[in-house]
Amino acid sequence: MERFSVVFAFCFSCLVISGALRGPPLQFATAFAMVDEEWLEPVDFPEWLEYVHSTSDPEPTILDGMAPTGSYLGAGLTLPDTDQHAEKSSPGNLFVTKREIVVDQLGTGDFRTIQAAVNAVTNNNQERVTIRIMPGLYSEKVRIPKDKPYITLLGYPNTTVIVFDSIASDVISTESNATLRTFGSATVAVESRFFFAINLIFKNSAPIPPPGSVGKQAVAFRISADMAAFYNCQFLGGQDTLYDHHGRHYFQNCYVEGTIDFIFGNGRSLYKNCILNALDNYGAPGSITAQKRNPRTLDTGFSFVDCYVTGTGQVYLGRAWGNYSRVIFARSYMDAVVVPVGWDDWGVKDRDRTAFYAEFNCSGPGAKRSGRAPWARVITAKKAKPFLSSVFINGRKWLPRDYRDLINFSCSSAACGASPEPSASPRGSPPKQSSFTPSEIRPSAGHDRVFSKFDWSKTVTVAVIAMILGFFM
Numbered sequence: 491m492e493r494f495s496v497v498f499a500f501c502f503s504c505l506v507i508s509g510a511l512r513g514p515p516l517q518f519a520t521a522f523a524m525v526d527e528e529w530l531e532p533v534d535f536p537e538w539l540e541y542v543h544s545t546s547d548p549e550p551t552i553l554d555g556m557a558p559t560g561s562y563l564g565a566g567l568t569l570p571d572t573d574q575h576a577e578k579s580s581p582g583n584l585f586v587t588k589r590e591i592v593v594d595q596l597g598t599g600d601f602r603t604i605q606a607a608v609n610a611v612t613n614n615n616q617e618r619v620t621i622r623i624m625p626g627l628y629s630e631k632v633r634i635p636k637d638k639p640y641i642t643l644l645g646y647p648n649t650t651v652i653v654f655d656s657i658a659s660d661v662i663s664t665e666s667n668a669t670l671r672t673f674g675s676a677t678v679a680v681e682s683r684f685f686f687a688i689n690l691i692f693k694n695s696a697p698i699p700p701p702g703s704v705g706k707q708a709v710a711f712r713i714s715a716d717m718a719a720f721y722n723c724q725f726l727g728g729q730d731t732l733y734d735h736h737g738r739h740y741f742q743n744c745y746v747e748g749t750i751d752f753i754f755g756n757g758r759s760l761y762k763n764c765i766l767n768a769l770d771n772y773g774a775p776g777s778i779t780a781q782k783r784n785p786r787t788l789d790t791g792f793s794f795v796d797c798y799v800t801g802t803g804q805v806y807l808g809r810a811w812g813n814y815s816r817v818i819f820a821r822s823y824m825d826a827v828v829v830p831v832g833w834d835d836w837g838v839k840d841r842d843r844t845a846f847y848a849e850f851n852c853s854g855p856g857a858k859r860s861g862r863a864p865w866a867r868v869i870t871a872k873k874a875k876p877f878l879s880s881v882f883i884n885g886r887k888w889l890p891r892d893y894r895d896l897i898n899f900s901c902s903s904a905a906c907g908a909s910p911e912p913s914a915s916p917r918g919s920p921p922k923q924s925s926f927t928p929s930e931i932r933p934s935a936g937h938d939r940v941f942s943k944f945d946w947s948k949t950v951t952v953a954v955i956a957m958i959l960g961f962f963m
């Protein structure tokens with residue numbers, strides 16, 4: 491009998507501990523387990539740099555206060571509620587700008603190119619550095635490597651554009667015939683944590699390839715790091731515009747356009763109040779997403795909340811790139827551009843059972859149920875709840891309550907929303923000092939522990955009680 495009690499207590503404790511370890515599922519960072527090996531292999535950096543320098547256009551191109559396309563941001567959309575976000579925007583240096591670097595291609599700032607400003611950030615930087623980019627069209631490829639975290643790229647609404655035209659099959663080394671691949675085609679690639687982008691237009695200007703083309707993937711932006719947020723940004727391209735590679739990401743009031751798989755990767759991302767614009771894919775249907783979740787234990791997926799699906803081409807909401815591809819559209823409006831069947835299994839029948847494609851409370855002609863793939867589901871409010879707020883990406887810990895907090899460092903420029911007139915922009919005005927009082931919370935106390943938080947004391951207490959109970963039973 492006594493032996494039985496001990497065994498019982500042991501098993502019960504194991505159950506309690508394993509239960510505590512598992513739930514709540516989204517609170518544990520699998521961000522590092524979700525790394526997508528196949529795509530992580532980096533492009534050789536020196537080769538890549540050489541390529542960039544040999545092809546970039548050194549001539550500055552100043553926009554006349556206009557975006558290069560007729561695209562727009564947030565028209566007719568309401569500002570999202572912010573109640574889900576950090577109650578206090580002050581986890582250490584996460585939000586507080588400690589250093590500002592100004593980029594102006596006309597030479598009145600600290601640097602003429604964005605990459606030069608990035609290079610000027612010290613390695614293993616531990617303070618937020620805001621790189622303010624004056625209006626203009628910057629023809630360069632930009633890469634923010636892993637050892638430069640806490641960078642904010644801050645542009646001016648509708649007028650700061652970073653553009654390049656690499657495609658996957660561009661050869662970067664004639665010796666080995668190495669190519670950029672999709673991974674290296676990005677105009678801007680970010681590999682460091684705690685990255686924010688505000689008011690920027692990222693563009694890959696390579697021509698839209700006809701269906702069936704090989705090696706024409708042209709990424710405008712690749713985010714390959716955990717905890718990144720994008721506000722009022724535009725991602726312009728054709729095939730594979732936005733590489734939402736891995737990590738937790740937040741996109742608010744953003745605009746993404748493209749033809750095939752124009753939001754793809756294995757990220758865990760919330761798209762809030764965004765416009766998804768399906769461009770004409772030579773008459774063939776394209777696809778908004780290609781989410782790559784695999785295996786099933788990964789917490790990745792794309793959630794679109796209060797978004798607006800429109801365009802000029804026919805489009806699937808998603809194609810199952812991974813066996814357990816996961817995409818949710820909630821409270822979104824869909825134009826007639828969405829093909830009736832809605833979702834595609836990438837030609838792998840088994841994925842009909844394993845992919846998680848769901849719609850919740852969507853409206854518009856593209857949201858009609860008739861013709862929808864029977865394996866795609868409509869979910870209840872209860873089932874949708876985990877995907878609707880920034881809880882999905884643990885945003886409470888790392889997102890600002892209001893993104894304007896990020897640019898509110900005695901910043902009187904148009905980038906701060908004071909004036910949308912880029913022509914009246916304060917080009918040449920000296921970089922402003924931060925007016926924030928340094929938070930008493932040290933950075934290491936704030937963010938580093940956030941995702942490894944595990945209440946051992948509680949678990950151990952419960953386990954001990956269980957053991958004692960089991961012993962006396």
Ligand SMILES: *[C@@H]1O[C@H](CO)[C@@H](O)[C@H](O)[C@H]1NC(C)=O
Nearest residue numbers: 560561562563565647648910
């Ligand atoms: C950006 O452009 C759109 C459309 O062209 C316009 O509605 C919006 O007001 C612009 N935003 C700013 C801040 O100028």
Ligand SMILES: *[C@@H]1O[C@H](CO)[C@@H](O)[C@H](O)[C@H]1NC(C)=O
Nearest residue numbers: 661663664665666667668669
């Ligand atoms: C590179 O490609 C060229 C043309 O296709 C070919 O002739 C050459 O042998 C290749 N070089 C290597 C190292 O593969």
Ligand SMILES: *[C@@H]1O[C@H](CO)[C@@H](O)[C@H](O)[C@H]1NC(C)=O
Nearest residue numbers: 784785812813814838840841
């Ligand atoms: C996806 O599922 C198929 C079975 O349908 C399996 O053969 C394949 O190995 C899986 N792929 C990966 C990457 O796990």
Ligand SMILES: *[C@@H]1O[C@H](CO)[C@@H](O)[C@H](O)[C@H]1NC(C)=O
Nearest residue numbers: 821850851852853870871872
């Ligand atoms: C769906 O949205 C409408 C408003 O567009 C709202 O009135 C309704 O309650 C929502 N339904 C659910 C199930 O949340």
Ligand SMILES: *[C@@H]1O[C@H](CO)[C@@H](O)[C@H](O)[C@H]1NC(C)=O
Nearest residue numbers: 892893894895896898899900
């Ligand atoms: C920005 O700072 C000003 C003055 O410090 C303050 O009144 C305003 O509420 C702040 N805005 C935001 C969005 O935090």
